[in-house]
Amino acid sequence: MASAGSSPTTVMSPADREERTLPSIPAGQSGDRWFHAERDLASKRPNFKQAARGMAFLDTTTGVLVWQGGTVRLNLGRASVAEILTAVYAEAPATVERIYITAGDPWHQGAERHEFLKDAVAAWLNGPLPEGWTVEASRGRDRQAGHLVHPRNPVGRWQRGDQHTEIRSVGEWFDPEGADPATVRAAFVELWKALRPHFEDVVLMGSPSQTGRDLWSRTIPTKAGARWADGFPVMSQEIRGLLHATAGQGRTELITPPRLPERVPGWYEVDRTFAYAKHTWSSGVGVPQRITAARFAAMTEKEQTNALFAPSHWQVRVTIPKDWNHVGLLPAPAPGDRAWHYPYEGGRTFTTWAGGAEVNLALRNPIAPWRIEILDGLLWESGDPLKSWSTKLRETWQSLRAASELHGDEQQKQACRLASRAVRSILLYGIGTFAQRPRITTGSLELNTGGEVPDLPDGARLTGISDTHVRWERNQGFARDQYAHPEWAAGVWSAARAALLSVSTSSKDPQTGKPVKAGALHLPAGSILAFRTDAIYTSAPVDWEYGGEPGDYLLKGRMPWEQTTPRTDEEFYNLQGLGRQAYESEGM
Structure with missing residues (x-):
């Protein structure tokens, strides 16, 4: 005790x-x-419904653009912001307000010229704009002003008069795994259709985190006299x-020599599906x-x-x-x-x-x-403030997984599989939004005529300088956010980290009739290679039965032969990819 x-x-x-x-x-x-x-x-x-935004899906490698109105192939040049905005809106209507990049990562252009990937992204976002376009100012209840500078999934926001648009990465929602823009669009359609029976006001917002929080807010009790009918206090x-x-948050750890030997007898990846x-x-x-x-x-x-x-x-x-x-x-x-x-x-x-x-x-x-x-x-x-919300998401996830296995059309099978992963992101990142981090705002200013750095906004700090602009950010502390509940996010994260070590599964021990235990502590000492949020990587064979329930461990990668112990993230992700390929090839 x-x-x-x-x-x-x-x-x-x-x-x-x-x-x-x-x-x-x-x-x-x-x-x-x-x-x-x-x-x-x-x-x-909330007493209002979110406004639906028109979406388009663009592969900047091939130039293929898909939206509700059709499919075209664009000439994007070097795929700068200016070239994308000009080419897209020469074909698509102004009602398209979100452009999801499905492949190409144009924001990584010139990355070799920058010390950090985030600087390359910021330089791309703040590049020259076509005439009439500016960085967006705030609009509406679900809009944020300015860009989000993220190294892999940035968000750029611009406007031209009353026309507003965002360029985002579909990687916020799921790894498209090489799917073409038409299949990615089909995944979003399937996602909306699967959510609709559970959330009548469902609107897919820009990110899974925004969508998750909005869907949760529509499960808050309103019946007079019900517990917390007056709202959950912040x-x-x-x-x-x-x-x-x-x-x-989630446990991310790579265990390297000398804690482990230079060579290990195998590589196994097990992942807790829909764990949160x-x-x-x-x-x-x-x-x-x-x-x-x-x-x-x-x-x-x-x-x-x-x-x-x-x-x-x-x-x-x-x-x-x-x-x-x-x-x-x-x-x-x-x-x-x-x-x-x-x-x-x-x-x-x-x-x-x-x-x-x-x-x-x-x-x-x-x-x-x-x-x-x-x-x-x-x-x-x-x-149980999250129970109704997560139950609806679990049922949506299960229906999409079933469709991805049974659908007769290969494109729709892939679309349903991607949509099921989007539901996982809605849950995962929706929980993250409750944590409410301090507000960090960013912006850019043109250099003065002589190249001097202009005065920054009060409380801002300089984060980068290009040939034409300076970039800044400012910590504005915690907002008065009615949906700020870090106690919920902290509780889920703690329970998930504990479950990586030991958890009851949906399988029963035939001898005792009790749930089988799984987790790192049920594997040999010295066999754990890494943790990644919901996944364990081990050198020991894993025989936990997968029951298909949220939180059960699913074998995703296997190489039952000697491997060099990874020492870096690059080596780890290389083995992760090889392990998944090897396991998939076993079933072919």
Whole structure:
């Protein structure tokens, strides 16, 4: 059982002195004042329907453009922003407001001239425009002004008078796997058709995260007298900031020599399909209670157990058993902004924050219990604000998966398969939107006549300079967002990370009749090569039966022969691709 500690101190080895220090809740009344909801701010069902936006799908490698009105092949030149806007709107009507790039990644042009890929993207987005076009200003309830500079899935927003358009990557929704623009468009059509029976107001917005949050908002209860009919309260800015700083997302870890040998006996990839849906049945609602070390120590053992199994977030001092020889169980802050690692060294002590699911896993794992001291914590009332939404998405996902296996037309089979992956993105990134990060706005300004840097907006910092423009960004803190619920995202992420280590599957043990357990801790010590959000990569054969339910492990890659242990992300992704190809070839 966990015990209460006296103060949030950390015992560090010299190698750890560069780690970030996570924030704590101030002692006494200063910290107690954090525990309130924002005044006049709660999540309520919207009383309007989103406006549908016309879409087009463009392969910038072949020049093929597809929209509702037809298919053409364009001459895009070098596929600059100016060339794309000019060519597209010479053929497509102004009612097309989103241009999804299905292949070509034109924003990576000239990447070799930039130190960082993000700089190449920013240079492409801020390139010269055709006459009459400008960077978009804010419009409507679902619009954002300016560009989103992302290294692989950027968003550019422009306008010409009353005409507005976005250029986006379809990679936000799914990997198109070489599908042509017509098949990608068919995937969006199938996605809308599959969602429609579950969400009568469904409108596909620009990204899966926007779509996910909008669909969730339409499941908020409105019946008079129903629990939370007045809306789900938004936590104080202090608690939201604490969760932003102390609740990491999916586990991403590459384990390399000397922890592993230079050569391993095989490569196996298993992935938890539609995993987050399994962790949305219970979430924290209302204003949390503060559970200090003293208050936790005063609880009975049953009360302590109930608290750890409830939706919760804990500051803990952790001591790893001296003879521990497996992977780390709890995240700890690593050097770098928002970076996390997973200490594993036997006898090590460290302080961190973790969700109740992970704390329970550390205490009750199938190998040896870790020592956990409770220093402080947030404890919520248990509710189900995400259950209806995730259930509808799960049913949509299952129907599209079935269609992708049974449809007689090969193009439609591929379209349904891509659409099912889009549903996964709606759930995955929809949950991410609840986390609410600080608002970062970006912009660009022309250099002054003599080439001097112009004055930047108040609070902005310079992020790059080209021959003609400077780029800037500004942190504007947390907005008064009625849909900000980092407690929900943190709870799902914690449960998903714990399930990577040990989870009950939908399969039953024929001897005991109990659910079969799966996860990294049920594989040999020293066999884990990597974690990637919902996936485990191991050198040991995996025989977990796939039952087709959300959260079950599905074998996706297999090479049952000796491999060189990957040391870099590039080597890892190369093996990932080879492993999937090898496994697919087995079924041919």
